[in-house]
Amino acid sequence: MKNRLRVLRAEREWSQQDLADQLDVSRQSVNAIETGKYDPSLPLAFKIADVFGLAIEQIFLRDVAEEAAE
Amino acid sequence: MFARMRKKPELKRYLLRIALAMVIYLGSLYASEVLIEDGGMTGWPAFVLAALPGLAFAAIFWIFTRLIIEERDEFQRLLYVRQMMVATGLALTSAAVWGFWETYLPVGHVEAYWWPTIWCFGLGAGAIFNKITMGTAGECM
Numbered sequence: 001m002k003n004r005l006r007v008l009r010a011e012r013e014w015s016q017q018d019l020a021d022q023l024d025v026s027r028q029s030v031n032a033i034e035t036g037k038y039d040p041s042l043p044l045a046f047k048i049a050d051v052f053g054l055a056i057e058q059i060f061l062r063d064v065a066e067e068a069a070e
Numbered sequence: 071m072f073a074r075m076r077k078k079p080e081l082k083r084y085l086l087r088i089a090l091a092m093v094i095y096l097g098s099l100y101a102s103e104v105l106i107e108d109g110g111m112t113g114w115p116a117f118v119l120a121a122l123p124g125l126a127f128a129a130i131f132w133i134f135t136r137l138i139i140e141e142r143d144e145f146q147r148l149l150y151v152r153q154m155m156v157a158t159g160l161a162l163t164s165a166a167v168w169g170f171w172e173t174y175l176p177v178g179h180v181e182a183y184w185w186p187t188i189w190c191f192g193l194g195a196g197a198i199f200n201k202i203t204m205g206t207a208g209e210c211m
């Protein structure tokens with residue numbers, strides 16, 4: 001799943017550690033989510049959405065291949 | 071790593087449990103050498119005493135499982151689970167292959183306590199696997 005985490009974080013001039021501290025997770029977790037190596041659980045996705053003040057679907061995007069298959 | 075460990079009570083508990091298990095392991099191993107090997111202890115007390123090092127070693131499985139349960143960071147939890155799967159795969163595969171080698175080939179006998187030992191080394195291999203595939207080995211190994 002793709003996401004806009006890196007862009008949203010850059011807009012707010014937050015480091016990965018800044019975001020990790022707000023989410024109460026490790027910096028490695030933020031990095032893994034940003035790079036698409038790990039898709040967060042629904043509770044963590046809601047937490048991320050709350051931190052940015054956005055809806056989940058404004059942060060996490062469905063893969064083009066998945067949309068094409070639908 | 072150590073700065074973050076100070077903040078994480080689950081890692082503190084993990085290290086404390088490991089240290090306690092190792093103290094029981096070394097103590098019971100020494101007692102078995104002195105009382106059974108040298109002192110000639112027999113019967114059920116010898117069975118109980120000789121089981122203690124193995125049980126202390128087996129506690130490592132419980133301790134690592136507790137770490138997975140108590141870890142609050144879901145990505146770290148994933149890394150631990152992957153480490154455990156690599157370790158289990160390595161240990162069981164080694165045991166199965168060596169078992170058949172012993173049956174059909176002139177290879178030396180390997181004492182059974184080496185398989186959980188390989189499992190512990192497998193946790194290290196799992197951390198390397200995580201580092202290669204996920205870009206991080208997590209915080210505990």
